[in-house]
Amino acid sequence: MRTKRFQNRITTGRFTLPIAFLISASCWILASILLPAIAVQPDDYPLWQAFSDNCIPVWGNRLFTFILYALIGYFLILLNNRFAIIRMRASVQTSVYFLLAAVCPSLHTLYAGDLASAAFLAALFFLFDSYQQERPEGNLFHAFACIGLGSLLYPQLTLLVPVFWLGAYQFQSLHLRSFFASLVGWSVPYWFLLGHACYYGEMELFFQPFRELASFDSVRFDFSLWESVTMGYLLVLFMVSSMHCLVAGYEDKIQTRSYLQYLILLGFCFFVYIGLQPAQGVQLLPMLLISVSILAGHLFVLTQSRGFNLFFICAFVGLFLLFGFNVWTLL
Template sequence: MQKKRIQNKIAESRWTQVYVVSAAALVWIIAGLHHPAVIVPGICLLLSTYLMMELNNGNALIRIYSRMVSCSFLVFATMAGFMFPSVRAAIVMLGTVGYYTLSFRCYQDAHAPGWTFYAYFCIGMASIAWVQILFFLPIFWIIMRTNLLALSIRNFCASILGLLLPYWFFSGYLAAKGDLSVLVNHFAQLAVFYEPFRLTSLSVSELVMISFVLLCALIGIVHFLNQKRNDNIRTRLFYQIFITVDLSAAVFLLLQPRHYEALLSMLMVTTAPLIAHFFALTRTRLTNWMFVFLSCSAVIIMLINLWIFLHTSF
């Protein structure tokens, strides 16, 4: 019998989620008391965390009992103190989690227009906050065919309707205000491209945060590819989705660093299951030290970003 190390005790503990949620709630409450703009993103994070729990529980993303998927996600979201007031980032995060949670219910079901409609409604909702998420649509449709095995004319039409519904409400609101030009300008942003690879436009805190998330993504991807034979086919297909979207978002971020906050939100959502899989299912001394290093780094980054947020926001 293999020895349980600190990594495994924490990853398999029923109390881990309680402690992580409590610590994250404390951080967000402190930030909210200092800056009321944090309240709405905090509510979005609460909903996103619940959906991450549903995503893990409903799809058995990890083949042992572990709550590391939702815990990893919550740690990522709480580390980025500079993004706490960003409603756009919070909505993109919620929309991405909602898309995964709902679209995975369509697995091998070409006659699931309801779940497909709701999944793409989440993408449509996120696109109102950040229209560039529409660039991911071809990837999502390909994924529906190759990984979810659910692409059909009926489901495809449902996805279009789901995307359009938020804009039906949005355009009605703008029409009532008599300012439909906002909608035109909104879609015009799809044709706006900023200087690529300009990472110098990001602050040190932002660079550290994205480096940490990408490091976790790399570790999770390499680990999964090395041991994917131990998972069932359904789980492999789901993790391939996470890897595909993760790599796509990382490339998008390098090409357009201007969209840092929204893309980091997507990366947090898609990286959480990958690094959680690594934490929960490895048992070597090396991986234990990697877990300790990443955990301590996360706490340090979170404290530094929180301190900066409390001393620079008004």
Template structure:
């Protein structure tokens, strides 16, 4: 589903910062999930936050996700003083490595740059700067997310407790990313790949576990919507 959504948006075929950090984003989520109800979760959170820290060097606003990660680690019953220190060390390690490189080559500006960019705040709710194709894909993702999230909440009793916790995390993450894009549209190109990843998992879960007449109709409508979205994006390129 992720590659299908990327395919219908030709402008996303270019390499953005978000495409690079998307891999670290997935690995970080994997280790966060591995920490679920682990009594010795320090190692898992260390690796999870290491990839957040590494990604934040390229895209400093990626650090904001660490707040959500800590809240979800608490929900997963894996956040303890020891695992918190492990998470903190994991986030700091890429910056220690960057500091060593910058200090050795006398390029300290390279070390300061992510922190300066993190403090750079764009205009709030300035949605006018978004391109038409970005608004179109965001609208499509929002509709698909609402339907998928409602299904997850309504039919959550059919899933295992661990699965429900994972799905709730993905719902929280998707809402968080939507809010970030709404607050700071200037970072939409970097956040959009992350939003598509979290949304794709929820959409896939919805289509796999539903087999009613209404869900089949919605599946057809969503495919038609994808085709129309692709046609619109091609038209905007002409």
């Protein structure tokens, strides 16, 4: 172990994930003490308001959010073990995800985007599983059903439908039957919503997701200070990880390269959409963290040079500085 670089000792250590989880929990507790009444971005969307008021008690908001992030982190491990994105049974992507979520105190309260990110990750699992299948209709149906379910609480998730079609085309699983299967899958949650609206005479409830989806704020770059710094940190991490995947992609299998290239596309789309619609940043950030954490985990586990070891140390130290800066900014 003494001959290994700091980066390799951390990424291959058996205690990395538990320590990352404890650090994340500590940051969560510290932020709740220092920022007991953190400003929550208002959301007037009726379906989300009904869900949050009836299903999530005020006292358990942060606890429920922490448990949700923990479940997403666990599912990231299952995703890597199923599709071997990092070429080994690694949990670094989950450690990175826990730490990235912990240093953003504004993400410690529940938003519709948090639940949408769980649906997004489930949809990603089914999409990856459709890779070069002879009959991918079932997987694409389930993938788009997850998107449709998540879009009931966060309608902007529907904007990912064309990106998922592009992914299905890249994975050679998009043809006429699977295309219509994806449409049926996306529409299934809305059929249930339509039945509820008709039964209770609340048709306005059925039209509300489509009105919310069609509403866009004016394009202006009015990020708050903590958002600008956080997005800058994530952008640097994303760019370095993406460049490594593209340059050293020959070391991975063709299937793994396809997965990584699609994650790069997703991350790019999230950055563009957040840049054009800053008001949606806190909603889309949990989904962006999923893409960035997988790419960063791939970078940290599979690089050995001194330069990447230095970048890993800088990124690790930068996380703690970012947490302190975000807390100080939000005080």
